[in-house]
Amino acid sequence: MRKKKIIIGDSEVEVPDLSPQWIIWGILAIFLLIAAYSSFYTVETNEMAVIQRFGRFIRVATPGLHFKLPFGIETNKNVRTLLIFKEEFGFRTLKAGIRTQYDKKKYANESLMLTGDLNSAEVEWIVQFRVEEPAKFLFNIRSPEKNLRDLSESVMRQIVGNHSVDEVISLSRREVEDSVEVELQAILDRYNSGIHIQTVQLQDVFPPDPVRPAFNEVNEAEQQKEKIRNEALEAYNKIIPKAEGTAQKTIESAKGYAIKRVNNARGDAERFISIYKEYARAKDVTRRRLYLEALSDILPQLDQIFIIDPSQKNVIPLLQMIKKGGQK
Numbered sequence: 469m470r471k472k473k474i475i476i477g478d479s480e481v482e483v484p485d486l487s488p489q490w491i492i493w494g495i496l497a498i499f500l501l502i503a504a505y506s507s508f509y510t511v512e513t514n515e516m517a518v519i520q521r522f523g524r525f526i527r528v529a530t531p532g533l534h535f536k537l538p539f540g541i542e543t544n545k546n547v548r549t550l551l552i553f554k555e556e557f558g559f560r561t562l563k564a565g566i567r568t569q570y571d572k573k574k575y576a577n578e579s580l581m582l583t584g585d586l587n588s589a590e591v592e593w594i595v596q597f598r599v600e601e602p603a604k605f606l607f608n609i610r611s612p613e614k615n616l617r618d619l620s621e622s623v624m625r626q627i628v629g630n631h632s633v634d635e636v637i638s639l640s641r642r643e644v645e646d647s648v649e650v651e652l653q654a655i656l657d658r659y660n661s662g663i664h665i666q667t668v669q670l671q672d673v674f675p676p677d678p679v680r681p682a683f684n685e686v687n688e689a690e691q692q693k694e695k696i697r698n699e700a701l702e703a704y705n706k707i708i709p710k711a712e713g714t715a716q717k718t719i720e721s722a723k724g725y726a727i728k729r730v731n732n733a734r735g736d737a738e739r740f741i742s743i744y745k746e747y748a749r750a751k752d753v754t755r756r757r758l759y760l761e762a763l764s765d766i767l768p769q770l771d772q773i774f775i776i777d778p779s780q781k782n783v784i785p786l787l788q789m790i791k792k793g794g795q796k
Contacts (some may be wrong), residue, residue, distance in 0.1 A: 506538040513552040516602045517542070525603055547602035552666055557624070558592035559671065562742055573637055580676065581625050587633035588679070592671040593645075595620050595652070598664050604662030612661060620668075623652045637673045 510533055511517045517529040518735045521542045529544065534540040557577030560571035579590040597616065609615050627647045629637055636644060649668040656663050683694040747754040 475699050503538040506540070507535055509536060509544045511535055511544075512544060512548075514548055515546045516545050516549045517544040518602050518606055522544070524629050525607060528603055545602075545606060547599055547605060548707060549584070549602055552596050552647055553613075555595045555597075555613070555620065557594070557617070558590065559666050579619060581628045583628055583633040583636055584630050585632040589628070589633050589673060590676055591624065591628060591673050593624060593637065593648075594669050595673060596666040596669075598666060599662060600664040601662035604660050606662075606683075608660045608662065612663065615659075615661070616656070616663060619655055620648075620652055623648050623655070628649065633675070637675075641670050 509529075511516065511529050511531045515531060517534070519526045519529055519536060519542055521537065521691045526542065536544060558575050560573070560575070561568060562571050576590070579592055581589055581591050583589055595616070605612055617636040623657075627644055631640055631644060645668050649665055652668065653665045658664070674680065743754070743758075
């Protein structure tokens with residue numbers, strides 16, 4: 469490379485003598501570097517890239533290293549499609565962690581609502597969503613996050629207005645959440661927003677400060693009423709089944725006693741009939757057998773036994789059997 473001398477102040481300095489050819493090569497090298505730098509782009513694992521050519525949507529690129537036309541002919545916008553985003557309504561989280569810090573400022577313009585029974589309630593909720601179709605998310609609606617917030621608030625007010633204050637606060641919280649989620653997703657699909665709602669969850673729902681003491685008193689009265697009702701139901705469940713069991717036991721005992729008496733009567737009648745038949749066939753023998761059977765039943769129960777001769781005028785014991793020491 470040729471050099472030439474130039475004078476700077478009082479000194480003479482040699483510098484390269486750049487010919488037009490070297491200048492062209494330098495410009496070409498810079499051009500190639502810029503082309504190489506602007507021709508490649510990277511898409512992270514939780515992203516998808518929307519490619520535009522002169523501002524017109526061309527394609528969507530998946531995670532990895534990709535090529536595009538340089539010098540701004542094609543541009544890429546990376547959109548996080550696997551990340552779950554969250555929008556808060558009626559409150560703001562300042563710092564998340566083990567002890568989450570919340571903004572003490574009131575957001576009554578978002579949370580204060582009128583319920584279906586014409587009561588007021590402050591409703592705090594969150595909406596979690598993700599970007600399912602990045603091209604629709606970028607081009608179909610303007611300010612998608614703001615539109616999502618406006619739609620969420622509108623739908624929540626509509627659903628809350630269809631329920632009573634008790635249903636919103638405690639009785640039908642899950643039903644309210646599901647209704648808002650379904651309705652909000654339907655509207656976003658009509659707008660081709662590319663947003664998928666993951667969940668809608670109510671946080672704190674409570675009456676406004678001026679009426680909160682009265683509302684708490686009503687709730688306490690309702691709880692006391694429910695407690696008394698449950699106690700009465702418990703007593704009913706204890707007494708009634710016991711009484712029914714006792715009655716059933718008495719009925720069954722009476723039935724058993726009746727069956728026993730009937731069976732005994734039938735047995736006595738059959739026994740009497742059989743004895744009568746035997747007596748009819750042999751009266752003397754039957755009379756003697758009955759007499760002996762009666763004596764065999766009676767004599768063991770007597771303390772003293774006397775055998776008397778009818779020809780004697782006085783009662784003279786011919787045979788005396790006295791119990792001594794438990795024996796006859």
